Amino acid sequence: MTLAAATELASATNEHLAHISNTLIYSSMAVYTLAFFAYIAEWLFGSRSKVARTASALTVKEEAAASARGPAVTVKSAGGTAVLERPEVVVRSAAGSRDVPDGPGAHGGDAQGDLYGRIAVSLTVLAFLVELGGVVARAASVERAPWGNMYEFNITFSTVAVGVYLSLLALRKNVRWLGLFLTTTVLLDLGLAVTVLYTASDQLVPALHSYWLYIHVSTAIFCGAVLYVGAVSTLLYLFKDSYENKLESGGKPGSFATSVLERLPASATLDKFAYRINAAVFPLWTFTIIAGAIWAESAWGRYWGWDPKETWAFITWVAYACYLHARSTAGWKGRKAAYIALIAFACYLFNYYGVNIFVGGKHSYAGV
């Protein structure tokens, strides 16, 4: 076989792979849509059960207190055989936060709702695998990492976000309530990707051939996906917190708000969850920026040049530092800190979409 024939064959394979990738991405959208409806069903069936734990915890405090039992030594039996004796630990939230129990989740304790919830998660897993296949096929077709343009960035980003969600579920974290918000945004993200942002495979210019770039972009995508989960949690915290405030001051929230918010975790839990997520990725985000600087140094001869993309990464970083500080500053904890966290995530998003579309700069090498 001649060299020319070989390369021609290779390029035919590539186009074939690109085609497979597109098909997989469309298929994953279909499955995500099914998952989306299953999550909706979970929420709908869950609304049948009338849970009002928050209200009772906030209003009938004395009864709750009186009925609580003090700690004692418990005898836990594992499988009916091994008997382990150990003292029971009583946990209470720090002074200054409410003692509100977490909601039961979207299914609201309803068996059918729970069934739909499980179906939704299974569908999400399936959609995730299909989408992952699409991303991998894309990478194979362009023979490089799948983040050379915004289309590839979008499909990779949503895959990682769903991956983070599923990992949290696999770690037995109580995060199924995120499912509906996540599939909705993933569908929006993919819709945007296949319609507006679609780019046929193209190669990177030599400046983009660097392993620092791979490190930099992959951690940037990962950070964004995790920060997204944190931002959703922060947003829900704000809703739930208003709800609890209203109940506490004797108000009566609307029935829709009650139905939805009662099933979410307590505001303190949401807040803590968001904090842990944001705090956990902050060092990685710092590393991302540093990796970018190292790459910029080897590609452009300066590690920091206030290019718009760099500037917005910096702004995002400082905004998250603000958030972390606010959480340990008197008078800034709680809602104010949460607003800062949302602004910080908005900065991340602007860097991701806004800078590419409106600003340009050295980072806009591969078209939009």
Added chain:
Amino acid sequence: MSKTTTGTTADETPAAGHSAAGEDDLGAAGSQLSTAPTETAVPGSFGGNRAPGLMGWLAWTGREIVGWVRWFWRQLTSMRVALLLLFLLSLGAIPGSLIPQNGSDAMKVETFKQTHRTLAPIYDKLGLFHVYSSVWFSAIYILLFVSLIGCIVPRTWQFVGQLRSRPPGAPRRLTRLPAYATWRTAAAPEEVREAALKALKQRRFRAHTTGDAVAAEKGYLREAGNLLFHIALIVMLIAFAWGQLFKTEGNKLIVEGDGFTNTLTQYDDFKSGNLFNDDNLVPFSFNLKKFTATYERNGPNKGTARTFEAAIDYSVGADGKDQHKIVRVNHPLEIDDAKVYLVSHGYAPTVTVRDGKGNVVLHQAVPLLPLDANETSQGAIKVFDGYKNAQGKDEQLGFSAFFVPTFAGAGKGTMFSQFPALDFPVLALGAYHGDLGVDAGVPQNVYQLDTKDPNLKPFKDAKGQILKSRLLPGETMQLPNGAGSITFDKDIKEWAGFQVVQQPGTGWALTGALAAITGLAGSLFIQRRRVWVRAVRGADGATVVEVAGLGRSESAKLPEEIGDLAALVHDKAPAQTDADPDREPDADTPVPAEGAEKK
């Protein structure tokens, strides 16, 4: 249980409110779990009474000034102001990303100024074309870093103090702590405490016995990490500022076979920081032996560059040994502080210009600037001296040059290149003579011919049109009336654009950055927590054991840790099985809080 109810209610009140901070009601036990500054700003007017007379006034003024300065310093180093400054820093960075900046794209600034006649002068006044070196932006970050230093120094001392002292004793009521366990045992209180001390030390707590309880603390690395992080920020800032002040950045275009010596005069353009002087340039020189580019030949990515590499011979110092090196994109040549980057490339067709008598007046590879990804290139060939026209008079020659490495073919209607490699090179020339205008003192763009200059007249062909010709390698265009000729030689060279950058302090910036990440990881992943184990003999003769823990922030790990610890102590001092579960050692019965029921 009626007795317990009242006690519990009283205890729950502060918890339900939002003002009480956990540390307040725990007193010393919860204090200084972090070295964050507490909000203790002293209000103004510190003088008290002003005694009559000059001395009284002086004393009062002195007190007042000192008071205000201290007040201002406390404000500046408070967490709240640090937060505000951080916020301002991120806000202040925004305009620079939206308005063109002199530092990165001076051309764009010029265009902006031309299109925004009213806005531009205002922006100029506000320094918006160089935000990151503007007075106000500098003010924000300098204040922030003064604040940071003012915050770090006392916190470091405080932390050293904490390391040298022992963990604070147990609070009176352990039931109020976020994680709590208790049981009654037949073992003596001393035995329990000893077991607890051993268990805690085994788990690398700093522990000691005070009174009836063991006090322990762990996770000091959190604070150490936090301090390291903030100090690393200062190191990074200084390294960055240092780099900016002494930075140099110059560009040089070199044709294959030519060389470069690192002196100011050799650069095509050069920028440097405020404190730079010529002696700072690292002495070295190099020759460009060969430039190689390869391109994708097939498929959808046809024409995309696969490799760019420049083979050079370089020597360090005045007469160093010649060394060989391949410079690629992302792989610069490094000599001391200086780095030589490959940033661009293009073609330099060799031409030979002869006068009417056949004397060679120019034989040179002329670099042309690429216009598109397929290397359609444009430029000018100028003959400044040595040329005499047909009448024997000194004249200058100029040729506008347009070059395509891969020609579409005659009659295909396009003069743009089809592919970036030299598959079908064609050089199109237009010929002019007269005065190139160099003596006018205006600096010339070597890549452009000013064809509008009335002193420069086109050669005309037989039909009276401007003389133009499309040449293949080896072909010659004759100038009319014995004015000479120009030959497009077969030897087509490539040129490479290099950027030479010197930025001292980069190593420090990197060290600072790595230290910052290490510190951050310590600061955010390590929990600092205190644990107390109290053992006292109750009225009925049994020993009441209480284990409780307090973290700086609530963590799911703390209850787990308390549980493990309690289990360890419990092994040595097992619970009395006959105890009445309803009889509590303490009247305070905490409510199981959120999270308590999930295991």
